[in-house]
Amino acid sequence: MPIWGEGALLAGGAPVTVPRDPARDAARDELLNPVYHQNDPSILQRAIDWIWHQLDNALATVGSTGTNGTTGLIVFALVAVLIAAGVWWRLGAPRREARTAALLFDDQLPRTAAQYRADAQQHADAGRWSEAVRERMRALVRALEERTLLDPRPGRTAAEAATEAGRALPAQAAALHAAARLFDDIAYGDRAADQSAYQLIGDLDQALERTRPTLSPALDGAA
Known part of the structure; x- marks a missing residue:
């Protein structure tokens, strides 16, 4: 790095006098060169180092002989907050990966497929798409139960029905299966329901009514 300041030498060895302020500015510009900062720790690393430094200080305070019980509890609480903040910043908000599937039917009095469809249409007319999607999916499954393609089972999930x-x-x-995933996503609030989602399940409900079941080989031979 070049030497700046009063009394600097030219390349040939002749002395030259550089004013103090320009010399300071030139030195500062030189130090800002990225080549001098290639191995500097990142902002995240500096933040983590700061957190650990605070933890070391807090633990040292707890371990000192002059710390009473109340002060120790306060310090430990601060330590826990710092650790939680550091983990949250580093890893982000924890996400629940495993979740229990939503049940299709949660009403006490069983309803027919026609009743579910009517309720779904009322919700759709009012723009309540989440309720409309859930009711239309229930209508779809109840219709399959009414056709004896599914055994009636109150605790069934959409994925199981599919x-x-x-x-x-x-x-x-x-x-x-696509409709079941859509139902679960909307039931958990991970996906906003809209008219297209309602239309998708409604079209599938109508298509299923026109689809004949495929008999197993044993049942087909018996028929």
Whole structure:
């Protein structure tokens, strides 16, 4: 790095006098050169180092002989807050990966597929798309139960209904699983419902009514 300031030498060795302020500015500009900062720690690393430094100070305070019980509890609480803040910043908000699937039917009095469809249409007319999607999916599954393609089961989930119905209606198996995922996403609030979501499940409901089940080989031979 060049030497700046009063009394600096030219390349040939002749002395030259540089005013103090320009010399300071030139030195500062030189130090800002990225080549001198390639190995500097990142902002995140400096923040982590600061947190650990604070933790060391807090633990040292707790371990001192002059710390009473109340002060120790306060310090430990501060330590816990610092650790939680550091983990949250580093990893972000914890996300729940595993979740229990939403049940299809949560009403006390069973309703028919026609009743579910009517309720779904009322919600759709009012622009309540989340409720409309849930009611139309329930209508779809209840219709399959009424056709004896599914055994009535109160604790069934949308995914279970799609898997079971897909065996009898293999041509619609993929669409059934897509509708089940859509129902779960909307039921958990991960996805906003809209008219297109309602239309998708409504179209599938109508298509299933026109689809004949595929009998198993044993049942087909008996027929």
